[in-house]
Amino acid sequence: MxxxxxxGILIRYNVKMEKSMTPEEAAAExxxxxxxxxxxxxxxxxxxxxxxxxxxxxxxxxxxxxIALIDDALMVGMKVVTDLYDQGVIFLxxxxxxxxxxxxxxxxxxxxSDEAPVQKGKVICMxxxxxxxxxxxxxxxxxxxxxxxxxxxxxxxxPSAEALAAVKEHEPIMMTGTALMTTTMYAFKxxxxxxxxxxxxxxxxxxxxxxxxxxVSTYSLGVYGEEAADAPKMAEAILAGADVAALRxxxxxx
Amino acid sequence: MAINRFTTMAYxxxxxxxxxxxxxxxxxxxxxEIGAGYTTAEVxxxxxPEAGESMEKLISEYQRITKDIMARMVQVxxxxxxxxxxxxxxxxxxxxxxxxxAHAQKTIMEEYHEEYGIKCALRHTPGDxxxxxxxxxxRGGKMDxxxxxxxxxxxxxxxxxxxxxxxxxxxxxxAVLRNDVPGMLYAIGCLGTMDMDYLWQExxxxxxxxxxxxxxxxxxxQANTAMFIAGGLLDKNLAHTLAILARAIxxxxxxxxxxxxxxxxxxxxxxxxxxxxxxxxMPMAFExxxxxxxxSDVMGNLIMQCCDLWSNESVEYHGEFGGxxxxxxxxxxxxxxxxxxxxxxxxxxxxxRDLLMASDRFRxxxxxxxxxxxxxxxxxxxxxxxxDIFLRAKNAAVACCDTLNNSEGLEMTKFELGALEKATKxxxxxxxxxxxxxxxxxxxxxxxxxxxxxxxYAL
Numbered sequence: 001m002x003x004x005x006x007x008g009i010l011i012r013y014n015v016k017m018e019k020s021m022t023p024e025e026a027a028a029e030x031x032x033x034x035x036x037x038x039x040x041x042x043x044x045x046x047x048x049x050x051x052x053x054x055x056x057x058x059x060x061x062x063x064x065x066x067i068a069l070i071d072d073a074l075m076v077g078m079k080v081v082t083d084l085y086d087q088g089v090i091f092l093x094x095x096x097x098x099x100x101x102x103x104x105x106x107x108x109x110x111x112x113s114d115e116a117p118v119q120k121g122k123v124i125c126m127x128x129x130x131x132x133x134x135x136x137x138x139x140x141x142x143x144x145x146x147x148x149x150x151x152x153x154x155x156x157x158x159p160s161a162e163a164l165a166a167v168k169e170h171e172p173i174m175m176t177g178t179a180l181m182t183t184t185m186y187a188f189k190x191x192x193x194x195x196x197x198x199x200x201x202x203x204x205x206x207x208x209x210x211x212x213x214x215x216v217s218t219y220s221l222g223v224y225g226e227e228a229a230d231a232p233k234m235a236e237a238i239l240a241g242a243d244v245a246a247l248r249x250x251x252x253x254x
Numbered sequence: 255m256a257i258n259r260f261t262t263m264a265y266x267x268x269x270x271x272x273x274x275x276x277x278x279x280x281x282x283x284x285x286x287e288i289g290a291g292y293t294t295a296e297v298x299x300x301x302x303p304e305a306g307e308s309m310e311k312l313i314s315e316y317q318r319i320t321k322d323i324m325a326r327m328v329q330v331x332x333x334x335x336x337x338x339x340x341x342x343x344x345x346x347x348x349x350x351x352x353x354x355x356a357h358a359q360k361t362i363m364e365e366y367h368e369e370y371g372i373k374c375a376l377r378h379t380p381g382d383x384x385x386x387x388x389x390x391x392x393r394g395g396k397m398d399x400x401x402x403x404x405x406x407x408x409x410x411x412x413x414x415x416x417x418x419x420x421x422x423x424x425x426x427x428x429a430v431l432r433n434d435v436p437g438m439l440y441a442i443g444c445l446g447t448m449d450m451d452y453l454w455q456e457x458x459x460x461x462x463x464x465x466x467x468x469x470x471x472x473x474x475x476q477a478n479t480a481m482f483i484a485g486g487l488l489d490k491n492l493a494h495t496l497a498i499l500a501r502a503i504x505x506x507x508x509x510x511x512x513x514x515x516x517x518x519x520x521x522x523x524x525x526x527x528x529x530x531x532x533x534x535x536m537p538m539a540f541e542x543x544x545x546x547x548x549x550s551d552v553m554g555n556l557i558m559q560c561c562d563l564w565s566n567e568s569v570e571y572h573g574e575f576g577g578x579x580x581x582x583x584x585x586x587x588x589x590x591x592x593x594x595x596x597x598x599x600x601x602x603x604x605x606x607r608d609l610l611m612a613s614d615r616f617r618x619x620x621x622x623x624x625x626x627x628x629x630x631x632x633x634x635x636x637x638x639x640x641x642d643i644f645l646r647a648k649n650a651a652v653a654c655c656d657t658l659n660n661s662e663g664l665e666m667t668k669f670e671l672g673a674l675e676k677a678t679k680x681x682x683x684x685x686x687x688x689x690x691x692x693x694x695x696x697x698x699x700x701x702x703x704x705x706x707x708x709x710x711y712a713l
Contacts, residue, residue, distance in 0.1 A: 002611070002612045003615070004615075005663075006615075006617075010614070010616065010617045012487060012617070012666075012667075013487050014487040014667050014670075015667050017488070088490050091491060091492060092490065092491040096431040097433075135479060155387060155388065156387060181300070181343075182301070182302070182303050182570050183300070183344070186303035186304065186306065210570065
């Protein structure tokens with residue numbers, strides 16, 4: 001059998017470029033200093049749901065407001081996770097597990113108060129009609145929630161009329177659409193046309209599988225998202241005032 | 255059809271495996287024989303989105319595609335070709351649509367075969383539509399529609415029957431995003447195999463009744479999902495050591511089709527097919543460097559090492575400078591095949607196989623494990639406990655970890671090594687008792703995954 005030294009044939013750039021700091025060390029530098037918030041943030045980073053609740057109980061017992069804890073501890077802990085993900089220090093499964101722990105923490109806090117938390121904005125997530133492949137949508141939804149957005153998850157194989165009705169009901173800042181197949185992504189155009197007919201100008205961020213920038217550019221509300229991680233960045237840009245044209249300028253890289 | 259588990263390897267040693275030759279070649283279509291001493295290109299395509307609006311538009315689109323491919327084949331002088339039509343959902347949900355497309359395609363292929371003598375076959379791959387909006391419904395009315403689709407396409411001209419089935423995916427999607435190795439083992443190795451047993455006995459019965467070939471499945475829904483999430487070297491979505499773990503576990507799952515009556519050629523996107531070929535001796539389709547139109551991978555040369563059919567995975571039909579996409583990609587595939595066939599004819603096939611393998615062997619943990627020598631070792635671990643679907647899947651996972659833990663010349667990141675270490679420990683901690691594992695997973699996932707319906711697996 002032929003074995004050839006890889007020198008000059010390939011370079012594992014991920015090995016070459018690897019950061020020397022471990023994820024735990026990087027996270028430790030970002031945790032809040034408050035001694036009640038720090039263990040909650042650390043538990044979020046570790047994805048340990050029980051420890052999150054334990055930390056929240058301790059903070060509430062010490063007199064902290066449950067609803068304020070969502071922003072001051074849970075979201076701060078989650079930001080450590082999303083920042084490190086954006087920097088390439090940690091991987092997606094870490095974000096998913098942390099998001100699970102954060103959501104459990106939020107539910108716990110809500111159960112401890114009569115007040116409702118204020119969220120950054122609503123985003124609707126859907127999979128194109130006729131398409132049942134929804135792992136991309138699940139990742140997008142988790143990353144949006146991890147960044148503090150309320151997600152209305154319409155699930156998979158969503159009829160265009162249902163998407164329109166949901167937009168009218170919830171008035172989101174953005175809707176995301178994912179599809180795996182070339183034939184199902186055609187439904188995005190239909191959704192777009194229904195939205196436009198209703199006078200809606202909200203950005204419709206689309207991506208996944210066979211979806212590409214050229215196709216998404218053919219309908220007026222379409223913004224192409226190459227990666228799931230683009231979704232919270234788009235939401236952030238919308239909150240800062242970006243419209244469809246500005247989003248295309250920023251996210252259409254091809 | 256009965257289930258006959260593999261408990262021995264088809265090849266006595268890894269070095270015996272080469273491209274274009276399988277222990278059990280398959281005759282199909284119009285004078286084609288797959289794995290009988292030569293390789294053949296398998297061209298795959300997707301209609302333009304607007305073609306899905308009606309049956310007439312779809313038929314017309316597939317006629318254009320078929321004519322384009324066959325014309326290019328004879329223009330450049332290629333001796334054989336396979337066409338694969340992966341159904342858009344309309345074609346499976348309306349079995350008569352799929353049948354009409356198969357008939358239209360086969361009519362054109364027959365004309366070319368008659369006029370030029372080009373050897374060819376048509377594979378049709380219905381979509382796995384066995385689900386509703388919220389839940390999978392693997393058994394029941396949707397299964398009837400799938401089987402009706404197989405019946406009708408087999409009657410209308412399809413020579414090779416395939417599907418990319420989805421059993422276990424509801425658990426896998428949950429597990430892979432949480433680095434959950436036992437969950438991946440349960441999803442692919444156990445639930446996936448159970449569904450394959452059920453589905454492929456039915457497909458093989460149809461194939462036998464209609465006189466066509468029960469060709470095989472791929473774990474696209476799970477192992478390829480892991481591979482795509484893992485992405486390139488700099489992507490941060492899944493450790494590549496976990497992606498190859500999912501792939502190793504998918505081998506016994508995809509093997510189940512051939513234990514339920516399928517005879518190959520296995521489906522192109524089953525990168526696990528190298529392990530399946532080592533065990534079954536049946537011809538397999540692969541895709542790699544000439545499927546970059548559909549997706550990137552990190553083993554484009556290596557995966558060609560032992561192919562019998564060489565595929566482009568899929569390309570949307572439209573124009574390019576060099577012709578339509580299907581013309582361009584079918585030509586590229588066939589030049590690859592011409593090179594392999596030249597190597598076979600001149601006795602240089604093992605040299606070319608090894609060059610392909612060596613050029614990617616150290617590119618990624620996925621490539622390293624799928625190098626034919628290491629893949630063969632994973633196969634041996636599977637057949638050791640071939641009768642126990644859980645144990646053989648666990649063996650595949652352990653063998654994958656062992657291969658990486660003992661690798662020579664492969665560089666891995668700290669993250670990849672960390673994920674590997676964690677997976678190795680988790681596998682060590684898993685029981686070797688099938689019933690215990692299945693029962694624990696059933697309890698756990700019924701609680702954690704609301705869309706998991708055990709009745710889909712007759713559990």
